[in-house]
Amino acid sequence: MPKRTDIHSILIIGSGPIVIGQACEFDYSGTQACRVLREEGYRVILVNSNPATIMTDPDFADATYIEPITPDVVAKIIERERPDAVLPTLGGQTGLNTAMALFERGIIGVPGTPEMIGANAEAIATAEDRDKFKRAMVEIGLAVPVSGIAHDLAEAMAVVERIGMPIIIRPAYILGGRGTGIARTAAEFKLRAAEGLAASPIGEILIEKSIAGWKEYELEVMRDCADNCVIICSIENVDAMGVHTGDSITVAPAQTLSDVEYQEMRDAAFACIRRVGVETGGSNVQFAVNPETGEQVVIEMNPRVSRSSALASKATGFPIAKIAAKLAVGYTLDEISNDITKATPASFEPSIDYVVTKIPRWAFEKLPGSSGILGTQMQSVGEVMSIGRTFTESLQKGLRSLEHGRLGLGCDPAEAELAEIGDETLLKMIAIPTPDRIFQVGELLRRGTGIEAIHEACRIDAWFLDQMLQIMEERAALADEKPTELSPRQWRRAKQMGFSDGQLAHLWHSDELTVRALREAAGVIPTYKTVDTCAAEFAAETPYHYSTYEDENEVRPSDRPRVVILGSGPNRIGQGIEFDYCCVHASFALREAGYETVMINCNPETVSTDYDTSDRLYFEPLTREDVLNVIAAETLASGGTAPKVIVSLGGQTPLKLSGVLPQELIAGTSPHSIDLAEDREKWSALCHRLRIPQPPGDTAVDLEQALRIVDRVGFPVLVRPSYVLGGRAMQIVHDGDHLARAMRELAGFGSLGREGGLSAERPVLIDRFLEDATEVDVDAIRDHTGEVLIGGVMEHVEEAGVHSGDSACAIPPQTLPPWVVEVIESYTKSIAQALDVRGLINVQYAVLGTTVFVIEANPRASRTVPFVAKATGVPLAKVASRVMLGATLAELRHEGLLKPPSSNGHVSIKEAVLPFNRFPEVDPALGPEMRSTGEVMGIDSTFGLAFYKAELAAGTVLPTEGTVFLSLADGDKPAGIVVARRLRQLGLGIAATTGTADYLASFGVNVDAVVGKISDGHGINAINLIAGGDIAFVINTPQGQGGGARSDGEQIRKAAITHRVSSVTTVEAALAAVQGMAEQVGRALSVRSLQEYHRI
């Protein structure tokens, strides 16, 4: 069937900010969809609140709304744009939920309104409602985990009688898995059932047969409107059922299913998508298989593209989202061509001839108080994918891609952590899934513990364990060899098992470069194979490569000038989609300028790892060894000319490599300048020379030095390690004890040590902390002629002390006088000049009274580059990448790439999105260590309105009625009066703690409800109020330092998170919030597209 001509415009709902469980994969899928639908001639309207996405670039849609993704706002956009159809299946759960809410209101999906394409409301409801889904599966003869519902212990016992132990109890209507538990014995069951019944507000529990320990699989299915179905990829989880699939190590294709079993699963997946009624597009269906009997059950299905479909797309070369978009407008699979072969149609099932491994990356170290134990709720913030010809190679490449200081499956310095732990203890440890379990399993295998015992403890399939054992055996064999006498065959075998040069260096007490030299002398260098969807059956046109060590290299020769762009690796807190945005823009801009672009990255969620983005894609770890290998392969392919390398757009990951790559290849700012900005002494001297004030401070490698600095500058001080991103381990220190603790932590060999602990090369920076200062960020570009373009000056809402990544900021600055902005711009220009920057630079300032202090400068892309670009309409990353390769700003202006910023009087706010709802045990107060996973943007005509929108987009509803709960730290109380008065003027009620209430009363502000201390244990306290639903908004600011984990403040903040009551934890945010409420009250929210703001 040809494409539909009865629809002309399509609204795509994006997924909003990056949160745990919903990351860049939806930028990847949304960007693909926007692209193909526009190519097909449809008018594309997009709504997404996330400014860091590629899809929200004004080039990708006809109308781009960076607005909050709420039913009200989307309804407004629909009213304004009147699209013919809505495509809800590309924006993750956010897209689906928003579409369902709109459907329920009769705004889409009913006659006379925009049609829902991809999946209709009935299909979404069938897949999303657990009970409905179960019944649908039973109806078509598919097995599901047996379950029953109970309202009291007697009913519960009856259910368990029927289904047998072990069982999992899930209370109804609870948040965050509270009261959920597994029971194996009758005694345990009675206890858990009682707990569960108590936890459920309606006294109802679902009792489900526990299948923890079963093997877990996923199939990615596509269906077109002619009912053709294909499987794109099968995925097998290394971690058994019981660990969320997003937190599991997974492998594609399935490894331990016989064809008979696989085909049974395939049939079931088709039956499932047909019964659920997904008419066109991609879905994923999850299965569990009993390893003893082969019994298969359906766990769930997602009627939309997902994290798994992004992984499957990268794993096979089959672009699921792109094809899904085409299917949604009426094409059938056989009418769409396979991009990679160009000769065959998309109506096939990819066959792959390699092994793909996905490994999650967690951020527990940034969330003190979190258990670090993996379970049924996803907690990882990012993931890596690796490709090898075998599982061993793929696994070890994946582990070194994580950038957690591991070089592979052990055989590295970090394995010392396990050395002291006895076998028995280790065996107990692996029964509990954690991020380190894979290494513990490896260690047990190395020590000779049997596969059966290990399998029994951790439930990882024996096939995977045997593969890991082979790594350990190879290691033992290599340990007995002399590296200088290793035969090429032995070298090759080691490399084929995924051993990095670094691991071999550790094994042989040598160093990486020596090992590399010996290996190369033996003639063993990587060969690059191609991901081609068809296992080489047809010739592939698309150069999407991965390395292995075999006979034949498939990189094709080329003589065009080439640029290698180093990506940013796995998403983590502090380094995420913003940097992928920059890398992708560089690739787009440089391709347009005639360069051949080569991307190296290992993050399957991203646009950068779409094979369409660059001329060549290497799906490889971002380590020195792997990057040098690609540079060598590219040099070889061009007859000896080495490519230029861009290291400054992918965040800290590539920047850290700048020192170990050939210096002459690095495009843009020289590594020397990068070092100048990072080296505290040189940097201070530079600022001194430029007469730019800095907060007093110095560097220290031990406590003694640290104390000497403090003697000079006084407390409080900001203590931070050098060369990290996201304020990792940054602390504000108020006294000597705290300083000693901070220095000890930094020196320790914990996770931070792995990322670059304390050493002479990486000392700790200690600066006087400027209390009450206003923080300002600047992004600028300097070209080789010395011209500097100020991209944007951002004023932070929260004061210095809250990490810039966690604080809201505004363009243009809202409270800074023009002369201060001028001073900031002029400082920025002199710093850029002094560092001889060629490309981007980000400078942070603190403004205290009439003094502008420079905090730090980073001659690289910052997290705010995409936000600035969306706020001003200037494509900073594109301009910067051209400048890095020698273009001048004047030339780019002439070319038309660089246009003046649009200033139509609008205000843009960036707000951070925090993961605390996933970690109820963590204090949600903000601090100098960044914890946000993503960001949103609000644009409107005033600060208040833009702030209101930004908060709404971030999930914080600023109320215009109801009662606000106030409890303020002493230092915040004066400002609190302003807040309270505004609330009163707006007609909102106020509840407060005794101290705050007394203070407010003394200034004539009445409080409606006063609550006592939680620790008093009598009367109504704050938590009762919040839990009781009486509070619309919480303003709670932490009491300076200390207070302890059990402080009232922390409990109040946690209660707000648990009960989903919006809250702010700084007084500056409270002031901004009341301004937002005041401006918003009594008026309708208005929406406007970026194209209108920038008059494109």
Add this chain to the structure above:
Amino acid sequence: MIREAALVLADGSVFEGELFGAEPAGGVASGEVVFNTVMSGYQEVITDPSYAGQIVTFTYPHIGNYGTNQADFESERPFCRGVIVREMARRHSNHRAEQSLDATLRRFGVSAIGGIDTRRLTRILRDTGAMAGAFGTADEASLRQAAAAEPGTDGIDLVADVTCERPYTHNTTRIDTGSTMRRIVAFDFGIKRTMVRHLAGLGTVEVVPATTTSAEVLAREPDGVFLSNGPGDPAMCGDAVQTIAELLGQIPIFGICLGHQLLSRALGGNTFKLPFGHHGGNHPVRYEPSGHIEITSQNHNFCVDPASLEGKVEVTHLNLNDHTNEGMRVLGVPAFSVQYHPEAGPGPHDSRYLFDMFAELMDAGV
């Protein structure tokens, strides 16, 4: 103990590897080297009689992961001359497994070579077509000689090697699908057990040798005749073609793979050798009457030229990758056939409706 081995192709390409399975006679196993892109189903492929005379390369690197079992044999033993893999599983894991693949290969005297850059090999075969080759522990010169001496499968009658010696009736639990039980005569040109199992769902299956005459078939008074898959060049099966021509119009006929080619030749059509054959479980085929797409299991080197059958058949199935013929219905005569494997062993189950069509055809009679 690693048994170092090498693979040599007729074009002189050499691959280093390691020997698995049985020790080949004289250290050399030779045959026509082909590849298969299935990611699961190695046991079914290895025991498919259509691979007689051939050495099968698996493009998926890990082979043997889930072991082997009695139920997944497609015939009584492997007929292929050898197996080429990247990584032979040392340990298998699956509740259905009874033996490792390595042990199974040893049991039947089949040799395998592991550690091969199978992607390089596949790319060679893709570009030059199936090629003679030899592998083993013998020295390179011996392997080269063996590869050169290998006749390939063109112009060779391999069916004689794989067909049953005498007729037999398939014993299975009967699934009563209609009021009358049908009687099916199935020609064994190298028949797969999954085919027999599917036919058994339709009626009593009498499997007969490839050399069975039309008179012998008719004497069994069947409701339908089934033409199985099989190895080699259809042009070498002249007698069977003659038999089929005699049966056409007298009894409903259904053919698969070699059976499809033989039916075509019986109608006067031509077959030709594909550059590198179709061997995999992911080929899209369109069923022309409905436009529906089936993902199919394929294993053939020869192909029917539909132009040579103009006016005699309706082309019912088309391969969407290379647009070669995948199926036909004979005009005016109750006979149809497909090139691919609707019985799927291994492979997708998308095309099982063809067996129902055969049942309908038999019920309609001549």
